[in-house]
Amino acid sequence: MTPRTRADRRRLMPSPRIVGGLLFGLLLAGLLWVLAGRLLAERDATWARIRQTGVWRVGMDPSFPPFETLDAATGQPVGFDVDLARAIAERWGVRVELVAVGFDQLVDAVAVHRVDSAVSALPVMEQRAREVAFSAPYFEAGIFLVAASGSTIGRPEDLAGKRIAVEWGSEGDAQARLLGRRLNGALRLALRETAADALAAVLAGDADAAVVDAISLALFDGPGRRLTAVGEPLRRDPYVILMPADAPRLRQAVNEALADLQADGTLARLRVRWLGD
Amino acid sequence: MYSDLRRYPLLALALLIAGLLPARSQRPWVEFGPPQRVLSVNPKIGVHTRLTDEVEPWKVQRTWEMTRQMGATWAVEYFLWAAHEPARGVYNWAHADLVVDHAVNQGIALVARLGYTPEWARPPRTSHLYLDESGYDDFAAFVAAFVGHFRGRVRHVIIWNEPNLSQEWGYRPVDPAGYVELLRRSYLAAKAVDPDVRILAGALAPTLAPAGSEWGLNDLDYLQAMYDAGAAAHFDVLAVHAYGWTFDPDEPPAADAVNFRRTELLRQVMQRNGDGAKPIIITEAGWNDHPRWTKAVRPAQRVAYTLRAYRLALEEWPWVEAVCLWAFRYPRPAGTYQDYFTFVDADFHPKPIYLAVQAYAAGRGDEEGPR
Numbered sequence: 011m012t013p014r015t016r017a018d019r020r021r022l023m024p025s026p027r028i029v030g031g032l033l034f035g036l037l038l039a040g041l042l043w044v045l046a047g048r049l050l051a052e053r054d055a056t057w058a059r060i061r062q063t064g065v066w067r068v069g070m071d072p073s074f075p076p077f078e079t080l081d082a083a084t085g086q087p088v089g090f091d092v093d094l095a096r097a098i099a100e101r102w103g104v105r106v107e108l109v110a111v112g113f114d115q116l117v118d119a120v121a122v123h124r125v126d127s128a129v130s131a132l133p134v135m136e137q138r139a140r141e142v143a144f145s146a147p148y149f150e151a152g153i154f155l156v157a158a159s160g161s162t163i164g165r166p167e168d169l170a171g172k173r174i175a176v177e178w179g180s181e182g183d184a185q186a187r188l189l190g191r192r193l194n195g196a197l198r199l200a201l202r203e204t205a206a207d208a209l210a211a212v213l214a215g216d217a218d219a220a221v222v223d224a225i226s227l228a229l230f231d232g233p234g235r236r237l238t239a240v241g242e243p244l245r246r247d248p249y250v251i252l253m254p255a256d257a258p259r260l261r262q263a264v265n266e267a268l269a270d271l272q273a274d275g276t277l278a279r280l281r282v283r284w285l286g287d
Numbered sequence: 288m289y290s291d292l293r294r295y296p297l298l299a300l301a302l303l304i305a306g307l308l309p310a311r312s313q314r315p316w317v318e319f320g321p322p323q324r325v326l327s328v329n330p331k332i333g334v335h336t337r338l339t340d341e342v343e344p345w346k347v348q349r350t351w352e353m354t355r356q357m358g359a360t361w362a363v364e365y366f367l368w369a370a371h372e373p374a375r376g377v378y379n380w381a382h383a384d385l386v387v388d389h390a391v392n393q394g395i396a397l398v399a400r401l402g403y404t405p406e407w408a409r410p411p412r413t414s415h416l417y418l419d420e421s422g423y424d425d426f427a428a429f430v431a432a433f434v435g436h437f438r439g440r441v442r443h444v445i446i447w448n449e450p451n452l453s454q455e456w457g458y459r460p461v462d463p464a465g466y467v468e469l470l471r472r473s474y475l476a477a478k479a480v481d482p483d484v485r486i487l488a489g490a491l492a493p494t495l496a497p498a499g500s501e502w503g504l505n506d507l508d509y510l511q512a513m514y515d516a517g518a519a520a521h522f523d524v525l526a527v528h529a530y531g532w533t534f535d536p537d538e539p540p541a542a543d544a545v546n547f548r549r550t551e552l553l554r555q556v557m558q559r560n561g562d563g564a565k566p567i568i569i570t571e572a573g574w575n576d577h578p579r580w581t582k583a584v585r586p587a588q589r590v591a592y593t594l595r596a597y598r599l600a601l602e603e604w605p606w607v608e609a610v611c612l613w614a615f616r617y618p619r620p621a622g623t624y625q626d627y628f629t630f631v632d633a634d635f636h637p638k639p640i641y642l643a644v645q646a647y648a649a650g651r652g653d654e655e656g657p658r
Contacts, residue, residue, distance in 0.1 A: 074579040113580055114624060131579065135622035178657050179576060179586025179639040188636065201657045203587050223578070 054259035056126050064104045068095045069111040069125035076229070076284040077131040077249075090284040094148065095129045097276055098267040117142055120252045126260065128252040143255050145264045147248030148277060149224075153185045154239040156227055157219045158212055165241050170196040175208035175217035182208070182221040185244045189221070206230050209237060223247070228285035317344040323352075324394035325360045327648040331600045333361030333398075333611035334630065335571055338386050339370075341618045347385055349635055351393040354615060357630065357641055358648020361609035362390060363398040363445070363570045368429050369405035369415060375425065380436055387440050398443040398487065398526075398570060398611065401430060409457075417457025423469050431476035438481045445526050445570060446473045449492040451509040453502055461504045463512035467521070470513075474521040488513070488522030490570055491553075493530060493545045507542065507552055514560040524608070525565060527553055529572040532582045536596040547572065547596055554606060566608045572596065573612035576640075577624035587657065590643045597647070 060066050070091055072078040078089040087108050099106040111119045116128045121141035131151070134144050157163040163172070170193050176183040178201040190197040200217045202208040205226035211217040213236060220237075224247075227239060251268075253260050271277050334354060341347055354362055366383055373379060390397045403415050408422045418426060434444060449455040450466040474486045491506035498504060504512075510525075527550050531538075534546040542552065550569065557563055575582060576589040584592065593612065600607045616631045626632075630641040637645075643655040 071581075073581050117623075133622070137620075137622045177586060178655075179590050179643075181578075183586070183639045184632075184636065187639070201655070203657050204585065207657075225578075 054257050056123065056254055056257040057259035057263065060102070060104055060126060060260065065107050066095070066099050066102070066104050067107045067109055067126045069109045069116055069119050069128040070095075070130035071111060071113040071116060073113065074131055090149070090280050091129045091131060093280050093283070094271075094277075095127075097271055097280075098264065101267045101270060102263065117252065120254055123254055126253070126257075127264070131249050132252055133247055134250055139255070141255055143253045143257065143261045145251035145253070145261065146268050147250055148268055148271075149249040149281075150243060150246065151224045151249055152243030152247040153182050153221060153223055153245040154227060154243055155219055155221055155241060156209065156212065156237050157240050159236055159238050161219070161238075161240075163219050163240055166244070167193070169193060169219065171198075172218040173198045173200050173216070175200040175202055175211035175220040177202055177205040177208050177222065177226075180205065180222075181245065182223060186221040189244065212237060225285070228281075317348050319348075319388070319392045322392055322394065323355055325355050325358065327358035327360055328650045329358070329597050329601045329648060330360050331607065331609050332357075332359045332597050332644065332648055333363070333569075333609040334359050334615040335363040335611050335613045336615045337365075337617050339365050339367060342382075344385055344389075346618070346635075348389045350616060351389045351395060353631055353635065353637070353641075354395060355393040357637075357645045359395070359615075359644075361396050361398065361568075361611055362615070363400055363611045364390070365400045365402070366433065367403040368401060368408075368426065369403045371433070372405060372429050374405075375407055376428075378432055378436070383433075383437075387437055391440050396443070396609075397441050398445060398568060398609075399433065399437070399441050400445040400448060400490070400570070401426075401433060402447050404457075414454075414457045416455050417459070418469070419457075419459075420465065420468065423472050426469065427472040427476040430473040431480045434477045434484050435480040438484075442483065443485050443487060443524070443568070444477060445487040445490050446470050446522075448490050449528065451491045451494065451496075451504045451506055455492070460501075461509065463504075463509050464516040467513050467516040467518045470518060471521045485523040486521070487524045487526040487568060487570070488518060489553075490526035490528060493528055493549055495543060495545065506549075507556055510553055510556045511560075514556070514562070519560060519562050523565065525553065525557060525567045526570040527567050527572075529569050529610075530613075531572065531574050531592055531596070533584055535588070536592050536599055547592075547599075550604075550607070563606075566606055567604075568608050569600070569610045571613045572610060573614075573628055575624060575627045577627035580624040580627070583624065583627060586639070590640050590656070593640060594643060594647050597644070 070078045070087065072080050072087040076089050078087055078091045081088045095106045109125050111125065116130055116132060117135065117138050119125050120128050155166055163169065166189055169189065174186050174197055176186045176199060182205065186199060200211055202211060205222040208220040208222055209230045212220045221244065227237065251264050253264065336350055338347055338350060364386060371379055371383055387397060404418045404422065408425045409417045430444065447466065447469065451461050453459065453461055470488050477484050477486055489510065491509055492503065493506055494503050495505055496503040498508065529547050529550045531547040532545065536547040538546045538548060540548040540551045550567065554567060557565060574584050574589040574592045576586040577583040597610055600610045614628050616629050617626065617633055619633050620626050631637050646655045
């Protein structure tokens with residue numbers, strides 16, 4: 011109904027008191043938001059201690075080159091994850107303390123605060139989400155369809171009738187067999203002893219494509235790009251940083267640092283340095 | 288709404304049933320079908336299943352179907368004392384019946400591992416693996432009840448698991464004589480109910496832990512201590528755990544090495560104690576093919592080692608009755624290296640190792656594999 015008189019319009023306009031009240035409410039909500047954020051950060055004892063001591067304790071199992079391994083000459087940990095942890099710490103103005111933890115103990119070590127984080131080529135483990143938190147991904151290590159550069163294979167559906175090389179028994183093998191079932195069996199597997207052998211079969215013309223994990227591809231191919239990953243991963247396996255579930259401020263800081271490192275090209279440089287990617 | 292329902296319990300019950308009906312109707316109907324039998328060139332092939340927390344009947348059935356179709360005649364399954372005797376003398380066999388009946392229907396010889404102490408049989412704030420001597424008779428009574436209930440369906444029962452590890456002994460110092468007392472009471476109780484049941488002892492963890500270690504005791508030393516405590520008269524078969532880790536199954540045995548052929552050293556302890564006529568069943572073993580775990584091997588190695596282990600038992604170890612490898616399938620992904628021990632994934636997709644064992648068991652030799 012359209013107001014016809016000034017009095018009608020005045021009745022429908024919010025009074026200055028209401029407007030003032032709304033503005034005050036918004037201001038109060040904003041203040042509470044900021045306060046809650048500060049309280050949340052203060053409740054994150056892990057982050058508070060990192061800031062206070064200037065030390066970020068990072069667990070890793072240095073047995074997985076090129077992500078983390080012990081340098082033969084110095085005995086010190088080196089690799090993609092070592093550089094990544096240091097780059098993040100540098101952004102925070104703190105020092106990294108690397109702690110060697112067995113691979114099968116890493117999640118527990120984070121959950122019980124033996125270390126502040128784990129940076130060790132770890133995947134997301136939904137089953138442990140109550141105990142540990144996961145950062146945004148920093149590397150996609152999943153299973154890819156790989157073809158020779160310039161190949162006409164552009165998507166999995168192009169594989170019907172083609173010969174696919176895989177490492178026998180690997181996750182790539184399992185994914186290729188699943189793909190074969192989707193294509194009603196119209197896919198021939200060429201089983202090889204290793205992922206490198208499977209990729210070599212493509213280069214040698216013994217197979218039209220291969221299905222391997224991203225790390226095997228990166229380490230095999232190196233510079234030159236004679237082989238190319240086709241499309242999206244057949245199965246994703248993103249590497250993430252683990253933190254205790256009760257460290258939301260630390261998680262926020264890690265994610266912000268990862269975003270910065272992505273934006274300024276640091277992550278890309280680490281990939282080139284350690285994976286030739 | 289909640290308070291209204293409390294006032295009308297029948298209405299609440301009706302709503303609950305109505306809510307459950309659609310969920311029930313969506314479940315696949317499970318019929319047992321005709322009895323099956325395992326066809327395999329190697330009757331010693333076995334697996335360790337993980338059906339303890341598998342609640343859906345069709346998944347239990349599918350597990351045993353795929354076990355049979357792979358060519359495995361034997362399987363080890365864990366039956367939790369705490370689940371099947373929730374109060375002293377009160378038994379609930381519903382889930383166990385489901386698991387056992389489907390295994391029997393698929394023609395699989397089931398080895399039942401018994402353990403996991405209920406709260407009523409242990410002091411407060413102790414681990415589920417804690418059982419002191421005051422509870423031995425309770426456990427023996429459970430063993431007897433299990434053996435009686437499953438008489439004619441389950442012929443093999445393992446008494447406890449890896450008692451040479453402190454963790455598996457309820458975080459107490461390991462105690463071979465204490466375990467032998469538990470074994471003795473269980474053996475006598477079981478035999479009184481079914482003289483034909485075969486009692487398996489040991490299932491010792493392969494470890495080099497020295498005497499006095501807070502973690503456990505070397506399995507060879509522990510087995511000798513069992514004999515010293517009079518174990519020989521109270522078991523029919525030795526259960527052995529024989530993980531290969533990164534070693535191939537032909538790696539020679541050595542007192543300071545943990546590998547598949549460590550089984551031969553346990554056998555020597557049996558012989559030294561005049562018990563060489565007793566057989567061994569390997570109730571846990573296998574290789575892992577996680578891409579980065581330091582105790583894992585490459586997938587192709589895992590397949591080759593697995594087939595070799597089954598062959599070795601068949602051709603060279605007449606005293607081994609079965610080799611049950613860990614683990615056929617998990618009800619859901621563990622999300623860790625543990626997933627790389629399995630033969631099929633949680634969705635029942637067969638892994639290449641499953642297909643390789645299946646081809647071998649069907650007499651198709653090395654049909655699967657690199658060319």
